[in-house]
Amino acid sequence: MKTLPDTSTEPTDPRQQVQQAALEINRLHAEVVRLTTESRQLLESAVAVAWQTGQLLLAEKKRVRQTSGGAWGLWLEHNFKGTPRTAQRYMWLAESEPDISQLQGLSLRQAYFRLGIATEPKSPRGNMRVRPLPQHSCLAGRLLVELGPCADIRRLPPEQREAYRQDLRPLYQRLQALFETDAAGAITTRLTAGHLTNR
Numbered sequence: 001m002k003t004l005p006d007t008s009t010e011p012t013d014p015r016q017q018v019q020q021a022a023l024e025i026n027r028l029h030a031e032v033v034r035l036t037t038e039s040r041q042l043l044e045s046a047v048a049v050a051w052q053t054g055q056l057l058l059a060e061k062k063r064v065r066q067t068s069g070g071a072w073g074l075w076l077e078h079n080f081k082g083t084p085r086t087a088q089r090y091m092w093l094a095e096s097e098p099d100i101s102q103l104q105g106l107s108l109r110q111a112y113f114r115l116g117i118a119t120e121p122k123s124p125r126g127n128m129r130v131r132p133l134p135q136h137s138c139l140a141g142r143l144l145v146e147l148g149p150c151a152d153i154r155r156l157p158p159e160q161r162e163a164y165r166q167d168l169r170p171l172y173q174r175l176q177a178l179f180e181t182d183a184a185g186a187i188t189t190r191l192t193a194g195h196l197t198n199r
Helices: 013-069 074-077 084-096 106-116 136-150 158-179
Strands: 191-192 195-198
Touching: 013 074, 013 084, 013 106, 074 084, 084 106
Parallel strands: none
Antiparallel strands: 191 195
């Protein structure tokens, strides 16, 4: 925890107080400039080192594939201290930009973004994994989007209505069976591995 400065040695003359405050403000400003420059240099160095790492990983991957018959994942697991995803990003960076000078002035995240390389979110909140929708939900959504223009089927011309009926009848019959219930109200059929089975 920071301690408060000792105020007993502060000048009592207002002009001296202004001068002392200005000195401290300018000292802190110089520190900000120094740290910003240092930070920028470190970010640029990170891009250069990641690019160089990617070059080395690509060469090693080629060598491993030629000598070991393609055991690259195993080599990474035993020899690379980062994740396979990180190794892949480094290699994509090296493959995507043969001239490292084109990435000058960029942070690693900016370089990845410029080259279309996916990265992990910065914040832990962004790391929440969202499970993909089940395939049947995706298909149902796509079907609803396709049918969107004909939401009011009664307004369609008769020949188009009949075409929809003919094309969608097999789907309708399978879905109708899925929603049928017995006397107790339990579903009598279920979807298993993409096929309807009766219970």
